[in-house]
Amino acid sequence: MSALTLYDKVWQQHVVKDYDDGTSLLYIDRHLVQEVSSPQAFAGLVAEGRNLVRPAAHIAVADHAVPTRLRHLPLPDGLASRQVSRLEANCERFGIHYIGMNDNRHGIVHVIGPELGFTLPGVTLVCGDSHTSTHGAFGAIAFGIGASECECVFATQTLRQKKQKTMRVMLNGALQPGVAVKDIILALIAKIGTNGGVGHAIEYAGPAIATLSMEARMTLCNMSIEAGSRVGMIAPDQITLDYVRGRKLAPTPDMQAAAETHWMSLRSDADASFDREVELDVSALVPHVSWGTNPGETAPVSDRIPDPALETDPARRAKMERSLKYMALAPGMKLDEIAIDRVFIGSCTNGRIEDLRLAAEVVEGRHVASTVAGIVVPGSASVRIQAEAEGLDKIFKQAGFEWRDSGCSMCVAMNDDRLAPGERCASTSNRNFEGRQGQGGRTHLMSPAMAAAAAISGHLVDVRTLGKSA
Numbered sequence: 001m002s003a004l005t006l007y008d009k010v011w012q013q014h015v016v017k018d019y020d021d022g023t024s025l026l027y028i029d030r031h032l033v034q035e036v037s038s039p040q041a042f043a044g045l046v047a048e049g050r051n052l053v054r055p056a057a058h059i060a061v062a063d064h065a066v067p068t069r070l071r072h073l074p075l076p077d078g079l080a081s082r083q084v085s086r087l088e089a090n091c092e093r094f095g096i097h098y099i100g101m102n103d104n105r106h107g108i109v110h111v112i113g114p115e116l117g118f119t120l121p122g123v124t125l126v127c128g129d130s131h132t133s134t135h136g137a138f139g140a141i142a143f144g145i146g147a148s149e150c151e152c153v154f155a156t157q158t159l160r161q162k163k164q165k166t167m168r169v170m171l172n173g174a175l176q177p178g179v180a181v182k183d184i185i186l187a188l189i190a191k192i193g194t195n196g197g198v199g200h201a202i203e204y205a206g207p208a209i210a211t212l213s214m215e216a217r218m219t220l221c222n223m224s225i226e227a228g229s230r231v232g233m234i235a236p237d238q239i240t241l242d243y244v245r246g247r248k249l250a251p252t253p254d255m256q257a258a259a260e261t262h263w264m265s266l267r268s269d270a271d272a273s274f275d276r277e278v279e280l281d282v283s284a285l286v287p288h289v290s291w292g293t294n295p296g297e298t299a300p301v302s303d304r305i306p307d308p309a310l311e312t313d314p315a316r317r318a319k320m321e322r323s324l325k326y327m328a329l330a331p332g333m334k335l336d337e338i339a340i341d342r343v344f345i346g347s348c349t350n351g352r353i354e355d356l357r358l359a360a361e362v363v364e365g366r367h368v369a370s371t372v373a374g375i376v377v378p379g380s381a382s383v384r385i386q387a388e389a390e391g392l393d394k395i396f397k398q399a400g401f402e403w404r405d406s407g408c409s410m411c412v413a414m415n416d417d418r419l420a421p422g423e424r425c426a427s428t429s430n431r432n433f434e435g436r437q438g439q440g441g442r443t444h445l446m447s448p449a450m451a452a453a454a455a456i457s458g459h460l461v462d463v464r465t466l467g468k469s470a
């Protein structure tokens with residue numbers, strides 16, 4: 001038998017049937033459901049008089065539309081409130097486990113799946129949400145799907161899919177202090193482009209991976225979709241097993257040894273070949289920030305805004321010009337002199353406990369600049385509770401940040417937290433297209449430590465040069 005990649009192995013273990021046209025019917029183990037992408041799928045079930053084949057394979061939570069403060073009050077009437085109540089009603093009707101916004105297990109789908117042990121190595125996991133690639137950090141095949149596919153999973157627990165090509169991103173070296181995994185993924189997207197991963201399932205491998213926590217691995221896999229790849233995976237190792245063990249929905253002690261033996265077999269064979277190989281030495285990386293309107297328009301914070309006139313490809317040049325116009329930036333400007341108005345620390349990319357610890361470390365004993373308003377939004381209630389137990393909330397509040405309840409918040413303009421037109425934000429989220437954080441809003445993507453440093457300085461800055469607090 002020929003050598004297999006991690007993706008091949010998990011794929012093969014889930015194929016129900018291969019078709020002549022090159023597609024396969026895949027068994028889907030798990031499905032996360034949120035309020036934005038599910039209404040149409042539920043409506044389809046109702047219209048066809050169908051039911052769920054395996055209700056326990058789905059967990060639902062409202063994360064995009066929920067407010068992140070004053071949650072004890074009824075939601076004001078409007079789209080957000082309708083989305084949340086519709087999800088509740090649909091879950092009730094179809095017998096799906098629903099986690100309410102005031103529940104201690106609430107949070108962004110991609111944060112709570114792993115926390116609950118719902119996300120496990122070697123499973124197939126889907127959600128009507130593009131950042132489902134996050135869960136690949138566990139060695140799962142996890143990808144975002146559309147509403148009609150959600151309906152299909154509800155009704156059949158399968159999906160007809162075309163197998164992706166494979167791409168290995170070899171991460172060599174080790175990160176320097178002050179440089180984060182977010183800088184790896186931003187630098188990678190700057191290198192391969194936002195279409196660089198299209199049609200490919202990425203496997204992140206190499207010595208740098210072994211040093212990364214599960215939280216950091218999730219940040220990496222989360223942004224695979226920003227490189228165009230629906231799937232990002234990392235082979236399970238001891239760090240994975242330690243993270244999963246004991247979680248609420250993880251295998252019970254009597255099944256644990258068998259599960260762990262299986263999970264540890266999920267790795268690419270030494271002689272497996274990939275359709276594409278990319279290499280990045282992370283030792284040489286410095287903190288990055290985005291300057292444009294896609295995550296590939298990113299540069300080291302010590303750089304200057306690039307000059308479109310020097311770009312030889314006309315399409316790229318036009319895109320850069322448009323980005324700079326929207327962002328109100330000029331070629332040659334120093335990135336670390338760009339003043340900001342808002343800071344958002346949160347999202348399914350960087351709203352986990354480690355992210356908040358890294359940001360708090362920068363913030364401790366300092367104060368947010370008088371020109372800046374900052375919010376810290378834990379990715380889940382469990383992250384919030386843990387952070388509060390560690391006193392991180394106090395550090396943020398004393399520094400002048402607002403401390404919020406869990407949700408997608410200012411990552412996406414689908415709730416009350418959004419930028420006003422013209423406002424510029426240092427954000428730990430994953431998307432920076434026009435209007436993403438609010439109509440006319442301008443987003444600079446960066447790591448939690450970098451966003452914290454920007455909040456303190458009032459402008460983009462290399463966190464490593466911030467100096468010691470007074």
Ligand SMILES: CC(C)[C@H](C(=O)O)[C@@H](O)C(=O)O
Pocket residue numbers: 036037064128129130131144412
């Ligand atoms: C609203 C949702 C379907 C969307 C996604 O697919 O990713 C959102 O989460 C996003 O990050 O843009």
Ligand code: SF4
Pocket residue numbers: 063064108110129131347348349407408411412429430
């Ligand atoms: S936090 Fe942002 S990227 Fe993640 S699911 Fe919510 S809106 Fe999408």
